[in-house]
Amino acid sequence: MKVNAYLALAYSFLWLLLMLYVWSLSRRQARVKRELEELRERVARDSSSQSAAS
Amino acid sequence: MNNLRVIAAIFVKDLRIEWRNRETLSAMCVFGLLVIFLFNFAFGATGEQALRLLPAVLWVAFAFAGVLGFNRSFAAERENACLEAMMLAPIDAGAIFLGKMLANLFFLAMAEVVMVFAAALWYNFSFLPSLHWFVLIAFLGSLGFVSLGTIFGAIAANTRMREVMLPILLYPISFWILMLSMDSTSNALRGGGGDSLAGGIERVAGFSLVFTIAAYLLFEYVLEE
Amino acid sequence: MKSKFPLSVHLALTLVWFWVAFYMIFLYAPREETMGEVQRIFYIHVPSAWTALLGFIIVFIASVVHLWKQKPLADQVAHAAAEVGFIFCTGVLITGPLWAKPVWGIWWTWDARLTLTFMLWLLYIAYLMLRGYLIQPGRAANLCAVVGVIGFIDVIVDYMAIRWWRTQHPQPVILGGPNSGLDPRMLATLLVSWGAFLCLYFYLVRQRLAVAQARSELSEIRRTLELARTER
Numbered sequence: 001m002k003v004n005a006y007l008a009l010a011y012s013f014l015w016l017l018l019m020l021y022v023w024s025l026s027r028r029q030a031r032v033k034r035e036l037e038e039l040r041e042r043v044a045r046d047s048s049s050q051s052a053a054s
Numbered sequence: 055m056n057n058l059r060v061i062a063a064i065f066v067k068d069l070r071i072e073w074r075n076r077e078t079l080s081a082m083c084v085f086g087l088l089v090i091f092l093f094n095f096a097f098g099a100t101g102e103q104a105l106r107l108l109p110a111v112l113w114v115a116f117a118f119a120g121v122l123g124f125n126r127s128f129a130a131e132r133e134n135a136c137l138e139a140m141m142l143a144p145i146d147a148g149a150i151f152l153g154k155m156l157a158n159l160f161f162l163a164m165a166e167v168v169m170v171f172a173a174a175l176w177y178n179f180s181f182l183p184s185l186h187w188f189v190l191i192a193f194l195g196s197l198g199f200v201s202l203g204t205i206f207g208a209i210a211a212n213t214r215m216r217e218v219m220l221p222i223l224l225y226p227i228s229f230w231i232l233m234l235s236m237d238s239t240s241n242a243l244r245g246g247g248g249d250s251l252a253g254g255i256e257r258v259a260g261f262s263l264v265f266t267i268a269a270y271l272l273f274e275y276v277l278e279e
Numbered sequence: 280m281k282s283k284f285p286l287s288v289h290l291a292l293t294l295v296w297f298w299v300a301f302y303m304i305f306l307y308a309p310r311e312e313t314m315g316e317v318q319r320i321f322y323i324h325v326p327s328a329w330t331a332l333l334g335f336i337i338v339f340i341a342s343v344v345h346l347w348k349q350k351p352l353a354d355q356v357a358h359a360a361a362e363v364g365f366i367f368c369t370g371v372l373i374t375g376p377l378w379a380k381p382v383w384g385i386w387w388t389w390d391a392r393l394t395l396t397f398m399l400w401l402l403y404i405a406y407l408m409l410r411g412y413l414i415q416p417g418r419a420a421n422l423c424a425v426v427g428v429i430g431f432i433d434v435i436v437d438y439m440a441i442r443w444w445r446t447q448h449p450q451p452v453i454l455g456g457p458n459s460g461l462d463p464r465m466l467a468t469l470l471v472s473w474g475a476f477l478c479l480y481f482y483l484v485r486q487r488l489a490v491a492q493a494r495s496e497l498s499e500i501r502r503t504l505e506l507a508r509t510e511r
Contacts, residue, residue: 013373013374032494215412222404226401227429233440234443272346
């Protein structure tokens with residue numbers, strides 16, 4: 001392998017690793033956001049059905 | 055004074071339980087013997103080679119056998135909710151730690167005696183010329199290893215896969231205790247003495263003491279509900 | 280987050296800083312005489328290592344604060360610092376062999392720094408796996424904090440032990456690295472690059488912290504909803 005290939009490999013592996021982590025973080029954030037959305041909808045539904053019943 | 059009675063009570067309790075079923079100790083001994091047998095058969099060492107392999111094989115066997123014992127030590131307490139009862143009692147967490155630790159140390163020491171006999175037999179090696187040094191190193195190294203094993207055993211008992219979690223926690227952190235004990239053992243078995251042996255033993259003692267004190271002080275947070 | 284330093288500004292700062300760092304790494308820093316271009320791995324390898332070590336120091340401090348004050352925030356900080364620190368530590372272990380192979384001719388040796396980094400990596404793994412496997416979330420914080428403190432003691436022990444070990448066991452003939460007599464331009468590049476890595480580290484920690492806080496808020500809301508339902 002040419003010596004500069006190691007340089008390119010090192011930089012690209014590190015970049016890849018960081019990108020993978022950023023991706024996993026953003027996925028987790030999206031999931032929390034979605035769950036919060038669902039919860040909000042459920043609360044809205046619950047309160048509306050309750051007011052209709054009473 | 056009260057603390058000493060608590061330590062003794064927990065120590066005796068663990069010994070009595072073990073005396074009734076003899077499960078943990080027999081498992082530790084058999085497992086340790088198997089490790090030594092496997093290494094001995096695979097490398098088939100005698101003479102000078104035995105001297106090179108023996109310390110490593112012994113400490114690896116001690117480490118493997120120890121993990122079996124530490125896993126059982128707190129698993130039993132959890133199954134019967136004994137830990138909760140002990141936490142309700144007005145006793146010091148450090149005393150509970152010392153009681154459990156001394157019991158574990160006792161079991162590991164018993165298993166170590168069996169393993170050393172087997173190793174002496176299979177490697178055709180006499181421990182007698184440097185036995186006093188060897189016993190000292192084994193005690194000091196085991197002390198630190200058992201202290202870490204006791205506190206991590208208590209932590210791992212709270213996890214889903216405690217049999218897996220304990221070695222993952224224990225081996226990286228007790229790495230240097232095991233390595234330096236192995237090194238000093240090698241030094242002692244070679245008949246070396248003087249400064250290098252004394253220095254090695256001092257380091258093992260220092261590390262063991264540091265980890266034992268840390269585990270003693272932190273144990274309260276492991277028990278806290 | 281109720282911070283005076285918004286995440287978007289932090290991200291922009293990180294990107295600009297990295298842009299400057301890359302400029303310095305590839306255009307400003309001189310070419311190393313013996314190692315050639317491959318020496319430029321140094322500017323990402325060493326900052327990653329320093330950052331990974333700093334990560335565990337933060338885990339230790341946050342663990343102590345948690346044991347002392349019992350604040351959930353400290354526990355969340357410890358978790359975030361450990362997770363991001365683990366990523367940087369993995370980065371060190373990837374870039375290290377890629378630098379060692381062309382320069383030393385071998386991928387790996389149990390030299391002092393390599394051993395230390397590997398031990399640190401194992402510690403991070405143990406800490407994070409424990410986080411994943413704990414059954415009762417209520418007890419997780421204290422147990423992890425205990426491991427964080429003992430783990431940091433182990434880092435110090437590693438530093439002391441490796442020196443003794445090394446003096447006893449001669450290593451393969453390897454230079455101590457290019458740290459001796461560093462060109463001032465190289466040093467400046469290294470420091471700027473480390474700054475960029477630190478900026479990125481804290482940005483990622485803050486993002487990770489935001490996830491943890493959103494999660495704990497979510498479970499809080501769930502709990503109050505359940506309570507309201509059972510009372511009805």
